[in-house]
Amino acid sequence: MNLFNLLKITYRSLGKNKTRAFLTMLGIVIGVGAVIAMLAIGNGTRQNIQQQIAGLGTNVIIVTPDATNQGGVRQEVGGAVTLTQADADALPGAGPAVRYASPLVRATVQVLAAGHNWRTTAYGAYPSYFDIRDLALQAGTRFTTRDEQVAAKVCVVGPTVATALFGTTDVVGQQVRVGSIPFRIVGVLVAKGQSGAGQDQDDQLLAPFSTVQKRLLAGTSVRAILLSAQTEARIPEATAGISQRLRQRHRLAPGAPDDFAVHTQTDISNAAGSVTGALTVLLASIAGISLLVGGIGIMNIMLVSVTERTREIGIRLAIGATGTDVLLQFLLEAVVLSVAGGVLGIGLGWGLARVAAHALHWEITVSPSSVGLAFAFSSAIGVFFGWYPARKAAHMNPIDALHYE
Amino acid sequence: MLPAPTLAAAPPASPARPMVQLHGITKTYQMGDVTVRALRGIDLDVPPGQLLAIMGASGSGKSTLMNIIGCLDVATSGEYLLDGQNVERLSRDQLAGLRNRQLGFVFQSYNLMARTSAFDNVELPLLYAGGRSATERRTRVLAALAAVGLADRAASLPNQLSGGQQQRVAIARALINDPVLILADEPTGNLDSRTSVEVMGIFQRLNAERGITVIVVTHEEDIASFADRTLVFRDGLAVADTLATAKRDAGQVLAALPVVGK
Numbered sequence: 001m002n003l004f005n006l007l008k009i010t011y012r013s014l015g016k017n018k019t020r021a022f023l024t025m026l027g028i029v030i031g032v033g034a035v036i037a038m039l040a041i042g043n044g045t046r047q048n049i050q051q052q053i054a055g056l057g058t059n060v061i062i063v064t065p066d067a068t069n070q071g072g073v074r075q076e077v078g079g080a081v082t083l084t085q086a087d088a089d090a091l092p093g094a095g096p097a098v099r100y101a102s103p104l105v106r107a108t109v110q111v112l113a114a115g116h117n118w119r120t121t122a123y124g125a126y127p128s129y130f131d132i133r134d135l136a137l138q139a140g141t142r143f144t145t146r147d148e149q150v151a152a153k154v155c156v157v158g159p160t161v162a163t164a165l166f167g168t169t170d171v172v173g174q175q176v177r178v179g180s181i182p183f184r185i186v187g188v189l190v191a192k193g194q195s196g197a198g199q200d201q202d203d204q205l206l207a208p209f210s211t212v213q214k215r216l217l218a219g220t221s222v223r224a225i226l227l228s229a230q231t232e233a234r235i236p237e238a239t240a241g242i243s244q245r246l247r248q249r250h251r252l253a254p255g256a257p258d259d260f261a262v263h264t265q266t267d268i269s270n271a272a273g274s275v276t277g278a279l280t281v282l283l284a285s286i287a288g289i290s291l292l293v294g295g296i297g298i299m300n301i302m303l304v305s306v307t308e309r310t311r312e313i314g315i316r317l318a319i320g321a322t323g324t325d326v327l328l329q330f331l332l333e334a335v336v337l338s339v340a341g342g343v344l345g346i347g348l349g350w351g352l353a354r355v356a357a358h359a360l361h362w363e364i365t366v367s368p369s370s371v372g373l374a375f376a377f378s379s380a381i382g383v384f385f386g387w388y389p390a391r392k393a394a395h396m397n398p399i400d401a402l403h404y405e
Numbered sequence: 406m407l408p409a410p411t412l413a414a415a416p417p418a419s420p421a422r423p424m425v426q427l428h429g430i431t432k433t434y435q436m437g438d439v440t441v442r443a444l445r446g447i448d449l450d451v452p453p454g455q456l457l458a459i460m461g462a463s464g465s466g467k468s469t470l471m472n473i474i475g476c477l478d479v480a481t482s483g484e485y486l487l488d489g490q491n492v493e494r495l496s497r498d499q500l501a502g503l504r505n506r507q508l509g510f511v512f513q514s515y516n517l518m519a520r521t522s523a524f525d526n527v528e529l530p531l532l533y534a535g536g537r538s539a540t541e542r543r544t545r546v547l548a549a550l551a552a553v554g555l556a557d558r559a560a561s562l563p564n565q566l567s568g569g570q571q572q573r574v575a576i577a578r579a580l581i582n583d584p585v586l587i588l589a590d591e592p593t594g595n596l597d598s599r600t601s602v603e604v605m606g607i608f609q610r611l612n613a614e615r616g617i618t619v620i621v622v623t624h625e626e627d628i629a630s631f632a633d634r635t636l637v638f639r640d641g642l643a644v645a646d647t648l649a650t651a652k653r654d655a656g657q658v659l660a661a662l663p664v665v666g667k
Contacts, residue, residue: 005532016520315516318477319530319578320505322498398477402516 006325010332021337024301027294028341028381029348032374034287036349036366041356042280044364049276053269055192055201057133059099059229061238063091063246065222066261082259083222085209087249088126091227095241097234102126103222105213111205113165113176120161122178122205124212125226132228135206140172140187143208151210156187158202181215183207235264291374294341295381302334302389313393314401327394334386335379342378346371422489424586424618425451425474430483432469432641443469445641447483453585456612456619458629461638467622468590470638474620475508475588476500488585505534509579509617513591515571517563523550523574524559530581549577553607569600576607587611589621593628599662605631606655631655 014021065082088103105124110117127142129135143154155178162171162185174185192201213219229238239262246260306313313326321329350366357364432444443466451457461467472478473485476492485492488507492500504510517526527546531537537545550556553573563571572592579587589608593601609631611617621632629635630653637645 002535005535009529009532012521012525311516312518315518316529316533317501318475318504318510318516320501320533320582322501322533324498325501325533399472402477402512 006328006332010329010336013329014333014336020301020305024298024337025341025344027297028291028338028378029294029345031287031291031294032342032345032378033348033352034290035284035374035377036346036370037352037356038283038287039280039370040349040353040364040366042276042283043367044353044357044360044362045279046273046276048362049272050269053265053272055134056265056268057228059232059235060132060265061227061229061235061242062263063087063225063227063242064261064263065224066259082250083225084220085213085222087246088222088225090249091225091242091245094245095238097229097238097241099228099230100128100132101225101227102129102132103209104129104224104226105209105217105221106223107212107216109178109205109216111161111165111176111178113174116165118161118164120158120203120205122155122207122212122216124207124209124216126209129206129226132226136190137187138169138190140185143186143206148208148210151214152208153181153183153211153215154186155183155205155207155211156189157185157206158189158200158204159191160200160202161205162188178205178207179216235266239264291377291381295338295385298334298338298382299385299389302330302386303392306330306389306393309393310396310401310404313396314398314404317396317398318402323394326396327390330390330393331383331386334390335382338378338382338386339375342375345378346374349374422453423450423486424453424455424488425449425620426484426486426489427474428484430470430473430480430485432466432473432478432481442641444473444480447643449636449643451618451620453488453618454612454616455634456608456632457621458632458635459620459622459638460624460626460629460635462624465638466641467638471588471590471620471622474586475510476503505530506582507585509576509582509584509587511572511575511579511587511589511592513594515563515568515575515595517571517574517578519564520562522559523555523561523563523566523577526563526574527577527581530578534582545581546577549580550574552580552611553577567600568596569603572596572600572604573607576604580611584617586618586620589619591622591624593623593625598627599659601625601628602655602659602662606659609655 063083083103085103088101091101092098102125107122107124108119109122110119112118123129126148127145130137130142137156138159140156142156143152146152147154155176157171157176159169162169165171165176166174169188171185171188176183176185189202189204189206207216227238227242229235242262243258247258250259252259316326316329317323353364353366356362427447427449430444430447430449431442434441434443445466447470459467459470469478473480474487476487476495479493487503492503495503510516518529524546527549528542531542531545547556547559550559553576555570555573555577558566558570558574561570563574566574572595576587576592587608592608593604596604605621605628608619608621612619621628623629630649630651632649633652634646634648636643
């Protein structure tokens with residue numbers, strides 16, 4: 001028998017049982033849909049996080065104290081004073097690849113204005129911090145180098161802080177009290193929204209480094225040094241220069257471990273990438289299990305249908321169908337069902353991804369490779385789970401099958 | 406033209422060669438502890454073009470014999486030659502091929518594919534045979550339906566047809582690959598007497614016009630009286646074998662029957 005006749009027989013057979021065919025497909029539709037949607041959402045998450053990391057600024061390099069090896073006493077990371085303002089000031093000299101450098105300190109503060117009270121994080125840094133982090137202002141100006149020199153009581157606030165205190169972002173020139181010290185607002189940041197970690201990036205207050213360190217913290221420690229490289233390509237060069245310079249300044253013997261750590265955006269993005277990668281694998285394997293269950297569903301229905309259609313198989317054998325004809329017919333029915341289910345599932349998955357994209361406001365795209373994978377997998381499931389019932393049908397004894405009630 | 410090399414065992418092709426040749430056919434079943442001897446040594450020659458009726462009570466072995474002749478079952482011992490060919494040594498798929506091209510089956514319960522049009526039912530053996538274009542198949546199917554008087558019911562589903570019409574569709578299906586032998590197992594068992602005569606009329610016509618050998622299993626004397634020869638079975642043995650002296654013509658019988666209305 002030729003393949004075309006077989007297709008005709010299969011098509012007629014499926015057409016006679018549309019409801020059963022649809023219900024059989026449903027498992028595969030949901031399985032494939034889940035795989036497509038999960039892979040799309042996983043990829044969307046990764047892209048979103050990478051975007052947030054890119055939002056840290058352009059070509060950012062972060063140096064933090066690494067206190068794990070000081071005088072044999074293990075201390076809290078970031079709690080040591082191995083980095084100083086002098087280190088930060090020396091780093092632009094670490095090589096031509098370094099563009100800006102700024103020390104950074106942080107304090108949690110209570111801000112008061114117009115009878116309102118707001119708890120936020122105050123960062124102290126040089127004016128170049130705005131360049132390093134790509135921070136733009138919607139109103140006012142940055143604080144200046146002069147402000148830095150005199151530890152001026154001026155600040156730039158994020159929109160969240162401005163709105164919490166004044167109910168508006170039109171706050172340039174207003175006075176606020178940070179702790180007990182009065183500050184004048186000179187600028188308001190452009191809203192950035194939530195970070196990948198769910199932190200409100202607009203809930204912050206920026207002031208000159210010296211102001212925060214001396215007036216708010218009254219200490220000498222530097223939490224981190226933020227730098228930027230001239231170009232992305234020159235980040236490795238800049239990193240090498242920074243390490244060399246800091247080792248020199250800290251008088252570290254050759255072979256001694258660094259007492260600081262240099263992070264680049266690439267490091268952070270790699271770390272985040274491995275987390276989101278694991279997440280995607282997790283989501284895809286859950287979806288894969290539902291695809292497997294769908295395949296078992298097909299086998300189940302095909303097995304039941306072999307029993308239910310015993311008489312039909314008997315008639316086919318009596319009028320001259322060979323065992324191979326019957327085997328191929330049942331196999332083809334299973335494959336057609338799972339492939340059709342796969343196609344509908346791709347549609348469903350695409351729809352789910354669109355819904356997720358709309359709800360999360362992320363860019364979520366269905367990749368062609370995940371469509372190909374789901375399609376190939378669902379066809380394979382048809383062959384794999386269709387084989388056993390088809391073989392069972394093909395090996396029936398024609399007389400027993402004809403007299404089956 | 407050079408003669409094709411002939412097989413040494415091939416019998417000479419002559420009109421005398423029987424269509425069906427059975428020698429010492431036995432069939433035993435194991436039903437739990439009991440051994441059932443369904444056939445206890447059957448010798449039978451059916452010449453080509455004969456219309457043979459096999460009669461007997463249920464359990465007499467007549468259906469078992471039909472299954473063996475129809476290549477649906479294999480004898481426990483004995484020899485069976487169909488149109489001169491020994492079927493014992495054939496594989497499952499070769500037997501399927503025989504059923505498809507040499508044999509035609511008609512059953513008591515019609516055994517049509519449910520929810521499938523008369524046309525598609527009749528076409529099915531052609532699809533399994535392969536090798537014919539869609540136009541060719543269409544012509545043949547319509548001709549077969551016309552031969553049983555159902556040219557206008559090609560699109561009807563089995564549940565839209567009367568019992569007699571369904572049986573005629575089944576006969577068209579049995580005819581579609583030009584078989585040499587038609588096997589009918591109680592073909593009139595579910596039909597009223599007028600329709601039964603009609604069905605037997607179709608068999609008589611196919612037998613007379615196309616020379617197709619027909620074997621009909623029945624337990625009605627009436628039906629057997631349309632055959633050339635009647636074989637009576639009892640307890641797995643043929644106990645009587647008579648040639649008809651007054652074979653009835655279904656056409657004449659039908660004309661004599663009162664028309665009950667359509």
